[in-house]
Amino acid sequence: MILSPIDIALSSILLLFLIAVLAFLFNRYQKFLITISFSMTTIASLLMVAAGGWTVGKGITNQIILPIGLPDLLFHLRLDPLSGFFLTVIGLLAFFVSIYSLGYVKGFLGQRSVTSLIIFYCLFIAGMFMVVLADDALFFLISWEVMAAASYFLVMFEDEKIENRRAAFLYMIVAHVGAIAILLSFGVMAGLTTGFQGFSGYTFDAMRATRFPLGWATAAFLLSFFGFAAKAGVIPLHVWLPEAHPVAPSNVSALMSGVMLKTAIYGIVRITFDLIKVFPWWWGAIVLVFGLVSAVLGVLYALMQHDLKRLLAYHSVENIGIILIGIGLAMIFTSFQMPLLAALALTAGLFHTMNHAMFKGLLFMGAGAVLHATHERNMEEMGGLIHKMPWTAAFFLVGCISISALPPFNGFISEWLTFQAFLLSPSLPNPLLNLLIPMGAALLALTGALAAACFVKAFGVTFLGHWRGHHNPNIHEADWPMRTGMMFAALTCLGLGVLPTLFIEWMDVISEQLVGAKIATSATGLGWMWLTPIAHERASYSGPIVFLFIMAVVVLAYIFLHVRPAAIQRVPIWDCGFEKINQRMQYNATSFSMPIRRIFGFFFSIKEQVRMGSHYGHKAFPKKLHYHLRIRDLFWGWLYKPVIEVSFWVSRKVGKLQQGRIQVYLIYSFVTIIVLLVFQG
Template identity: 50%
Template sequence: MQPDAISLVLAAVVAWLAIGALGIAGLRKLRFVSRVLFPAGAGVGIALAVVAFLAIGAPANAVVLPFGLPDLPFHLRIDALSSFFLVLLGAVSAAISLFSAGYFRSSEGTPPGLICFQYHVFLAAMALVLVADDAYAFMVAWEAMALASYFLVTTEHRIPEIRRAGFLYLLIAHVGAIGILLCFGVLQGGSGDYTFAGMRAATLSPAWASIGFFLALFGFGAKAGILPLHVWLPEAHPAAPSPVSALMSGVMLKTAIYGLLRVAFDLLQLQLWWWGVVALAFGLVTALFGVIFAAAQTDMKRLLAYSSIENIGIIVSGIGLAILFKAYDKPTLAAIALTAALYHALNHAFFKSLLFLATGAVLHATHERSLGKLGGLIHRMPWVAWLALVGTLAIAGLPPLNGFVSEWLLLQAFLFTPTLPQSFVNMLVPIAAAALVLAAALAAYVMVKFYGVIFLGRPREANLAYAKDAGKHERLALSLLAAGCVLLGIFPGFVIQTLDPVNVLLVGSAVGEAAGNWLMLAPFGEDRSSYSPLIVLVVIVAVVLVTMQVVHRYYHGRVRRADPWDCGYPLQTPRMQDTAEGFGQPVRQVFEPFFRIERALPTPFDAKPRYQVDASDPWWHWIYVPVARAAELAARFVGLIQQGRISVYLTYSFVTLLALLFLVR
């Protein structure tokens, strides 16, 4: 008998857990962990991606495991939506596992076997989240994912800043988990049936359905990094090892997107138009805020963390637009918007993982995260530099790479929105399209800064001369992700047709044939708008070849090496180059209201002239600092009644007993 897809997914989960257990068995056996276990984990990821890809168009199948509570076993189910995200998990985690085999080659701090255990438990928990079919199984897997990722973030737990980042991440994760738990409580509709099938069958009033949706937006938004619950991302990503940062940004954030889609389109049987407006607004504000703050960063991993916030905002805005269209009974438009959101989720998983791994290679070679101390690494680390360039161009949204396709498709959904019943929505949609274009343009600006300051120019520190290129495992992993960015950009028709079963499941419509063929992408007809990545690629290659031929003919075949143009300053020093702070200053100046800026101005009594500008996240001071102060005041009040005397506590108990007797008499 041929095993079904859910059984094979469970086999992959068991294999990852077994690899983690072997990591504990070989706790400090570095070679065994790096040369055997992490590559084995990569193999499991590839197998999972293949199984899930074949299951996207297949009928859903489920299994019930006799685990958990006596009357509440684990219900697991795989359908088109979970299959798509399992493909994302398996493919991206395979490359990251391969990179980890070379990255964790030196034993510092946490034993490598323990990292291997936490890492593969993290992978297994994410896979279980994607196939859970009841609230209990989902929450168990969700909490296991949060705890495993917390321990990975705090790998270097001896550093106070890393412990603080881990605590903040765990706090926000559990605040979000409370929202998800309450959401499931609403969705069961008083039936007491917490399986997803029971939630689908429950009949909810529009008011209760709205409460359930916004609890889901809050709970999953905390994990995804939607404003104002984003504050953990810029702290946790720099604290974690680079492969963990890649896995969290590339894959874990997408489990939150999966949860939001599952609730909004599958478990809830109605969609209201204003849900879409709220999700669209939150998504675009998140995207703009993320990219503006990314432009001001001088830490390369914090820059990528804010960039992840921006991309999550784009994905959520696409989901909001799909909800809006489905509420107005326009399933084809809803399918196009949803396709753009899912496509961008897949694209972000590839190019953001590629960039986080590239920064990991740079960090390993230079032991430096500050952009102000890097530069010129294209000569010392050519493999990393050229492969990172692919990810940089992709995230900047330049054709013919994958980042352009999904953003272009989402923009088409905005631009070709028909007249809708609410005039407010008709006014909002073009503003949202303009905001999307602005976010995409600023993202390109940020990526020029990111790549140029790290890899181009001259080394800003003497120790960069000793930097070495990445090893063979890291090169192969980066190459696989870069190839994914290229292929996903050149063959969008194949990706869109693959996503059709997901669209049919969630919005009841497909866009594969309407979007065009493998050569031309035209979701609204070739006479209105179209895009051909292959033609763009051919034109780019032709222009480059013709330019090279003209240059060689003009110089009669003579080629010489010379220093690049030095702006008329042949004796300039590396400190005279443009810096990360200087590059981001125009954006910080234009969008100054978005920042909380503190300036330290020079005084006549300073030993040395100084001028310091600190641009911090205003959400800390608008929300989190007041909440922390309120919690501190509450703790002090509670401390007042902690007298430490038994007689006082007996009095409290007696008064409480009298109050209860009075209330329930």
């Protein structure tokens, strides 16, 4: 038998399980265990990248039925280009993060045992791979739970801190509410497939073959969208995300933000475009609206953060929003039978999926390196790290530019494609959509510009200026495995930005299979250097020329200006003759975002207090001012607090049933049996 991609994929998953077992056995040799297990996850991830890349590149579909599972409910696996694409994304980031972990996890040596971290790390990656490979509802949900449970334990890794336990608990609840919705959605679809007779409808193949009536299909779609939105952190279901992602170890945060959220995107695409296939335009409108809300509010909340990892977590909400914008537009175009435009929007969304995995992984790895060096997550206590950590700073900067959608890096390409999809919306035969969709484009522009502001803040406050902290830790540059992992991710960001056409040609088979058109022929109409979606008269962009031209001018100007040796004098910082300037007088994260806080203040619940301390004789000469600022998510008070209070109230009432006396419980059982017998009759 010839080797097929799915064999490689399976061997990769087996390898991950094997590492988990090995980690258990070699518990005593911690240092050795880190080296050996993360080297092996590197190999497993690379295998998966090979399997995924091969599947998408050749456009093949493999199916396999594993002889495990319940009787009559065997596990079905399928590797088609859509799965292959997500396997590549997950595998690639897992590869970079595994290299990074070789150095990062050593930081825990001597503090705590890392065995559980390694075991759940492997199960987590394997779970994500299985979700994408699953071809029946049962295996999908089992894999989904493996992924959720493993990540729960990873969030709990440093379990002596109360915030970690709280975050993990919140995460668990939201994940399970979502999982129930997904289960119900599959239940609806599987039931309709067989007319609610028997279990044979649980495979995706059976669902693909069925045309669902609109009402039931809508129910299934809404349930699954709710479930996946809870996983992806779509506003208003996002509150767990900025709690759980920052407290996990940074390599795990990178994977959670970078790729775990993407499994939800995969689920949405799989269910709408592949399983249900025919849908009305307002499904797309729902996805688009939630995408826009998440994008704008995500970035605004991110701007208000001064915890570096929390800030990045809110940006995941924003970027999931941007991906959903692309997918929502693709759904709208599909429902109006415009395959070419749908292909453009879908490619934009999926491209952003890849991009976000790369730069968010990179940024979390960078934040991890900073945390590792300074033991600090609060940006207000940092500054000037570019001098002590030049490599980390450079890689983090690449991530910042990419996520701010600036050329010539990758984030720009996918946002530009999304804009092009927006600009083509006037051809939709629906006046209402024609008038409203351009507003979406404006909101996306706002998001991009605010993201740039946010990352000027994040990079500027963390890496530039002077050290703001009170204590002066011994800051060191990240070690070489960490640097290598970040470097690979940074190079991928640049590569995807400079040569997007190659990537689009590779992934084009997905849109061909899902929406029935490909954009590569037009996207690369002028050759590999030019990205021209739809037509070159319409719009064009050339990554290589932008990159090389700017670099050439920079080098020429530099050489030209250094022919005459003009001296550079390094002098102390100009203090306006005041002479008492200190590092606490610098702009910090809170002051940087003050204008935006004031302009968009109605989106937050802000409590700002200024209190005067003691003064020198008269209150015009205060000794000390106390400034207190608290900013909270509006949704917590609006949406979650009532739910929490109601559920506590209900449990208190229900709790009255619990009497603690055996006689009462016997009566309960007796009544239950009577009731059941009555209903049976």
